[in-house]
Amino acid sequence: xxxxxxxxxxxxxxxxxxxxxxxxxxxxxxxxxxxxxxxxxxxxxxxxxxxxxxxxxxxxxxxxxxxxxxxxxxxxxxxxxxxxxxxxxxxxxxxxxxxxxxxxxxxxxxxxxxxxxxxxxxxxxxxxxxxxxxxxxxxxxxxxxxxxxxxxxxxxxxxxxxxxxxxxxxxxxxxxxxxxxxxxxxxxxxxxxxxxxxxxxxxxxxxxxxxxxxxxxxxxxxxxxxxxxxxxxxxxxxxxxxxxxxxxxxxxxxxxxxxxxxxxxxxxxxxxxxxxxxxxxxxxxxxxxxxxxxxxxxxxxxxxxxxxxxxxxxxxxxxxxxxxxxxxxxxxxxxxxxxxxxxxxxxxxxxxxxxxxxxxxxxxxxxxxxxxxxxxxxxxxxxxxxxxxxxxxxxxxxxxxxxxxxxxxxxxxxxxxxxxxxxxxxxxxxxxxxxxxxxxxxxxxxxxxxxxxxxxxxxxxxxxxxxxxxxxxxxxxxxxxxxxxxxxxxxxxxxxxxxxxxxxxxxxxxxxxxxxxxxxxxxxxxxxxxxxxxxxxxxxxxxxxxxxxxxxxxxxxxxxxxxxxxxxxxxxxxxxxxxxxxxxxxxxxxxxxxxxxxxxxxxxxxxxxxxxxxxxxxxxxxx
Numbered sequence: 167x168x169x170x171x172x173x174x175x176x177x178x179x180x181x182x183x184x185x186x187x188x189x190x191x192x193x194x195x196x197x198x199x200x201x202x203x204x205x206x207x208x209x210x211x212x213x214x215x216x217x218x219x220x221x222x223x224x225x226x227x228x229x230x231x232x233x234x235x236x237x238x239x240x241x242x243x244x245x246x247x248x249x250x251x252x253x254x255x256x257x258x259x260x261x262x263x264x265x266x267x268x269x270x271x272x273x274x275x276x277x278x279x280x281x282x283x284x285x286x287x288x289x290x291x292x293x294x295x296x297x298x299x300x301x302x303x304x305x306x307x308x309x310x311x312x313x314x315x316x317x318x319x320x321x322x323x324x325x326x327x328x329x330x331x332x333x334x335x336x337x338x339x340x341x342x343x344x345x346x347x348x349x350x351x352x353x354x355x356x357x358x359x360x361x362x363x364x365x366x367x368x369x370x371x372x373x374x375x376x377x378x379x380x381x382x383x384x385x386x387x388x389x390x391x392x393x394x395x396x397x398x399x400x401x402x403x404x405x406x407x408x409x410x411x412x413x414x415x416x417x418x419x420x421x422x423x424x425x426x427x428x429x430x431x432x433x434x435x436x437x438x439x440x441x442x443x444x445x446x447x448x449x450x451x452x453x454x455x456x457x458x459x460x461x462x463x464x465x466x467x468x469x470x471x472x473x474x475x476x477x478x479x480x481x482x483x484x485x486x487x488x489x490x491x492x493x494x495x496x497x498x499x500x501x502x503x504x505x506x507x508x509x510x511x512x513x514x515x516x517x518x519x520x521x522x523x524x525x526x527x528x529x530x531x532x533x534x535x536x537x538x539x540x541x542x543x544x545x546x547x548x549x550x551x552x553x554x555x556x557x558x559x560x561x562x563x564x565x566x567x568x569x570x571x572x573x574x575x576x577x578x579x580x581x582x583x584x585x586x587x588x589x590x591x592x593x594x595x596x597x598x599x600x601x602x603x604x605x606x607x608x609x610x611x612x613x614x615x616x617x618x619x620x621x622x623x624x625x626x627x628x629x630x631x632x633x634x635x636x637x638x639x640x641x642x643x644x645x646x647x648x649x650x651x652x653x654x655x656x657x658x659x660x661x662x663x664x665x666x667x668x669x670x671x672x673x674x675x676x677x678x679x680x681x682x683x684x685x686x687x688x689x690x691x692x693x694x695x696x697x698x699x700x701x702x703x704x705x706x707x708x709x710x711x712x713x714x715x716x717x718x719x720x721x722x723x724x725x726x727x728x729x730x731x732x733x734x735x736x737x738x739x740x741x742x743x744x745x746x747x748x749x750x751x752x753x754x755x756x757x758x759x760x761x762x763x764x765x766x767x768x769x770x771x772x773x774x775x776x777x778x779x780x781x782x783x784x785x786x787x788x789x
Contacts, residue, residue: 687732
């Protein structure tokens with residue numbers, strides 16, 4: 167039921183002559199240095215808190231735009247906001263409030279707001295009518311309860327001291343009686359220790375004296391410390407990046423506590439943050455985590471967040487927004503000419519044109535962001551899975567899981583119940599490697615953690631990922647990557663020179679592919695992707711045909727491939743076969759299962775490989 171700003175109009179404030187922007191719940195202001203991004207946050211701080219910065223009062227001569235020279239009118243700074251009202255307030259007060267404040271050299275001289283209601287206009291259009299808010303309306307208290315919190319770009323020790331002191335103001339309200347009782351006990355303890363001193367003061371000066379804590383403990387809270395568990399390292403001694411990550415958590419804590427103080431019938435508090443350059447002192451992964459934290463906070467305890475940034479990580483948050491969703495807005499803040507003042511644009515193409523090299527880096531940063539987010543998800547998933555203290559096999563998708571589960575029951579029946587096959591929808595190579603990496607990290611802190619294995623297809627990308635993982639020093643101590651075997655029915659295809667990628671579906675024999683084809687699970691393959699350039703040219707020049715190079719025993723593996731939607735039905739069909747039928751048709755899986763199980767149970771079971779079966783080395787290559 168909190169408020170949020172839907173439009174900001176700023177006139178004649180610092181670098182701004184005339185600026186209008188329409189922010190969403192998360193408004194990201196992007197631009198070069200000295201473009202005026204921070205002046206939007208300072209204008210909001212002036213509007214709600216009466217100061218341009220947390221410690222700076224308005225200096226009209228400095229803060230008034232130097233290029234504004236009205237002929238006969240007094241110089242003014244004007245800030246006008248449109249604030250969306252909660253649904254339950256609209257019948258009496260309008261759909262939104264227009265609130266304007268103006269300053270002249272003598273200070274604030276105009277402060278007025280009124281409601282606006284959207285009404286149907288002629289010919290199907292829309293109009294807006296003014297609504298006078300009744301004096302007894304709760305909307306007045308609702309507007310007074312807007313808390314704008316400004317976080318400066320430079321987050322030094324002084325800022326942290328003030329932030330920690332502000333915790334006291336909240337805690338004192340929440341637990342007033344508990345504070346009084348505990349501080350009284352503390353006073354008594356001090357008085358007991360210093361009883362000789364107070365007795366001497368009484369004897370010397372003729373009046374009784376006692377020690378007491380100050381009524382305002384905020385100065386004590388300025389020295390409040392956060393110690394890391396186990397090492398007792400002070401927050402003051404930690405790096406700037408660690409300190410910076412504490413800020414939104416502390417602010418969110420205070421917002422939640424203050425909201426918890428709300429008595430029945432009182433108007434709720436609205437919390438709006440103005441956050442300058444959150445990327446300062448943070449490496450990329452911490453930036454991504456902080457950006458996701460902002461995304462989670464907005465609308466959930468924090469009504470609205472304004473960010474100024476140079477980092478693509480924060481304006482790339484727009485990618486998290488669903489189609490039709492209005493949750494984040496990106497505003498490019500710029501100045502073409504100094505005398506024209508700060509401008510803004512929301513077109514992403516304009517942003518790319520004006521940001522220069524920063525925009526060039528954005529696609530690369532996007533890839534790194536996705537990798538960081540995947541790894542964070544993998545870490546969280548592994549932390550949950552590790553609690554079960556069971557052996558794991560991570561596979562690329564749901565169809566892989568069905569087949570590997572079946573293969574374990576058939577070829578390693580005595581071990582299958584002790585192994586979990588894990589995946590996620592659309593997991594792919596990245597999922598498997600990310601999970602192995604997180605499992606390896608977890609094992610470094612937990613030597614008793616069982617081993618985990620990953621299983622990849624045999625396509626070129628998977629081969630590279632497998633070698634990179636297994637060849638890295640120390641990786642296979644706790645997490646090793648394996649690859650699917652090449653089934654015998656695919657060997658002639660490869661020997662004939664066709665570059666068919668070995669994926670899970672290649673494990674199925676010709677009869678299975680024929681069954682899949684009759685059930686509509688196959689589609690025509692892009693032939694140029696699996697034949698040589700020379701053969702492709704010959705076919706295009708009508709010098710030969712594809713069929714002339716195929717054998718009926720394996721032609722279907724070249725001409726067809728599985729539809730995405732057909733992979734699961736095929737996997738279910740195959741995994742439902744009897745154990746004997748599955749064993750007969752997938753005997754080539756037995757050596758792989760034996761090797762994986764032998765790795766997962768290294769001290770309890772020797773690796774058993776039937777005569778003639780391929781043995782995989784540590785890097786996954788067959789010998």
